[in-house]
Amino acid sequence: MSLFRLVSDKDVKEDMDIDGYEGNPEGYVREYTEEQHRKSLKRTEDYLNRSVSMEDWCKKYGIMLKFDPVERSEKWEECIYKVEKECDERLAAELKGMGFCFSYWSTKKAVLAKYGIEWDSPATMNPRVMFD
DSSP: OOHHHHOOHHHHHHHTTOOOOTTOTTOOOOOOOHHHHHHHHHHHHHHHOTTSOHHHHHHHHTOOSOOOGGGGSHHHHHHHHHHHHHHHHHTTTSOOSTTHHHHHHHHHHHHHHHTTOOOOOHHHHOTTSOOO
16 A cells, blocks of 8 residues: 555644644644645655656755655555564664664665565765765
8 A cells, every 4th residue: 555545634634633742841832734734745745656756856845865766666665664674673783873874774775675676775876975
């Protein structure tokens, strides 16, 4: 099931009812307008719309880093939660400091390959960017 089919106008309305944030002891109120929610939904719809190229989507929404277009596929959606869970299990003992992203991406690439997905990491997609 695709993410696009999971988000509805009802979800947008329900999200607008959120009025607090438990993590802030003084209480944090973040009020979103319906228009802000609609813009967020449109961004998600465009992301899932394969007729909108990665380059066009990034340009439209001010995203500077490229991502692998396979991340927008049904196949990706079908397995990504299992992949992330397996990555978490494999990397549980790893220190999550500087350079961890490379261990994580390498593990993610290997796990995705088990599902028949050939994936390029952000470092591969953005060769002129320095990652930690």
